[in-house]
Amino acid sequence: MPEFLKKRLLRWEAFLLVLLAAEIAVFGHLNPRFLRIPVLLGSINDFMSICVISLFVTLVLVTGGMDIQAGSIVGLASIVVGLLWKDFGVNVWAASLLALAIGAACGALSGFFVAYTGVQAMVVTLGGSFLYSGLALAATQLSDTESYKGISGFPRAFTAFSKYRLFGMIPSQTLIFLALIAVSYVILHKTRYGRCVFLCGVNQSAAEYSGINSRLVIMSAYIFSGASAALAGVVLTSYLGTAKADFGKELTLPIITAVVLGGTSNLGGRGGVIGTALAALVIGVMRFGLSMSGISTQYLDIPVGALLVLAVACRTFMDNPDISRRVRRLFARRKA
Amino acid sequence: MKILKTVAQAREFTSFLFVVALFLIVGAINPDFLSLQNILLSLNGSVVFTMLAVGIAFVIITGEIDVSIGATLGLAATVSAVLIRDGSSWIAAVLAALAVGAAIGLANGIGVMILRIPSIIMTLGINGVVRGLCYVYTGGKWVENLPFDYKALSQATLTGEPGSVTWFYLFAAAIAIGIYLLQTRSRRGRYFAAVGDNEGGANLIGIPVVRTKMTAFLLCSLFAAAAGLMYVSRIGFVTPTAGNGYEMKAIAACVLGGVSLSGGIGSMIGAALGAVIMASIGRILVFMHFSSNYDNTITGILLITIVVGDALLQKRASERARRKRLSARIAAKPGGGA
Structure with missing residues (x-):
């Protein structure tokens, strides 16, 4: 079974790679500037949050959960950095670390309720998304700066790190993304802990009976996703040079799309981070390419949403030959 | 006595007690909150959420979820507002809005029940697509300058004086109660809860599971479209982001009203009560002298x-x-x- 699963997933990932190449070719054809290496590599700056968060939301979906709160943690982390630095005089790097800790704590809180009370993950993270975005808004009240302006004026070193390019070419955000792919790959696919995550998604009771502290494992997945959302918030703050409470508000759709398009089942127990990383790139390049071809950013949800639905429909068709049979039967019945 | 006992045991009763307790506690801190005027304002203000919550309760009770209603509300509101602004008859606008709702509901139902896409993913995708269509349809502009008499519809009250119960709320409440009765008393009404409680079992005893769930998605989107019509009349203009995030508030309203997200448990009355709570939180904060930012x-x-x-x-x-x-x-x- 694992052999078969591995082969199937690899095939899906190959398909994503082809899709990515096709996108780049099409957008390059529409706008030759798109193909210049610095532009192509730099495009990741625009969708770094999607990439980073979806890597770790994969863990949550593999345990059979759902995470719709990550977007609100992005804003919370951003405003925490701004607030601590500007109004409390904390060193900006220490503030970033604290923001990461707060993101992890937010994930832990939701994860605790999901794992230990048995409430559906969807409801808990829905509550979490209200709570954390509300806290972010409340935090702006503590600051002297008007909330709609955002807190800005960060030290140079802080805003420079996200704009740094290795060899004048590879942006630091790409490096962070690559590093996090490696980290999440090792965590999920190469460690005992990763196997536990999968087992909890396949069958939580079985995991419990084999001596795994399944609740702790499930909770830890949310901690990872919370911390990654906070990291995305810090990087976004650094890149844009302002801290605002509403960063990440529109991220839920692309994040879930990336994870599901990457081949992770939302029923748990199946998936992988390589697929997620590729899918995040597919979505990000699509958004970037479309906006470079002169399409207003407000329309970008149409292709992303359509892609999500199409991808999942294709996968269910591929997985399950009975469905095509059922469709045929349904139409036959209608005619009769 | 028996009736009293059943009432007290119902899940809706807990949410009803919660609403009463909430109003009493806030009233104890600020007596103005308990004035009839304010209570009626709270009810009237919750009409859009009530329609959304009652609609989505169908889907949630069958054990699925629909996160596309915010965008559905937005598109229905946009389409109807443009028609009304350009001088079409109201009937055409209402029909157009409902057609939008029906199309989206049908798409959701087909995706979830025939293509077997998990409902959260299907409706999340549709939400993105429909929200994008709102921008395409208006070109990102606001729809303004609606005729005064359409806006006045939402102000029309039972007694004719301002500050009484609006016809809109009466309509929404009547629908919620009517559906509650249908759902608990009629055979087909019980199908929704049966399917949500145990899909396999419902299938075995001959309940048409696919049709029931597709009906639920259809009704949900139709209610969202109706909520969109009310939204236009109440607010008086439509932005392309109209209804953004309302889906989450409607789900929260259902949960507050005792509708279980795992399906099979809950009722429209509970959902409607939950909507009153959701819509009143902002008002409560103001009466307790907190910033509505909380x-x-x-x-x-x-x-x-x-x-x-x-x-x-x-x-x-x-x-x-x-x-x-x-x-x-x-x-x-x-x-x-x-």
């Missing part, structure tokens, strides 16, 4: 507390029932019966 924080805390509390209570209840069964079996043994 709106989301309070919503989140309420939601998590209620859901977790409910889960713990249920866990205890099922544990107690199990123990009772066990001890009954032991007690029955010496008699030699069972």
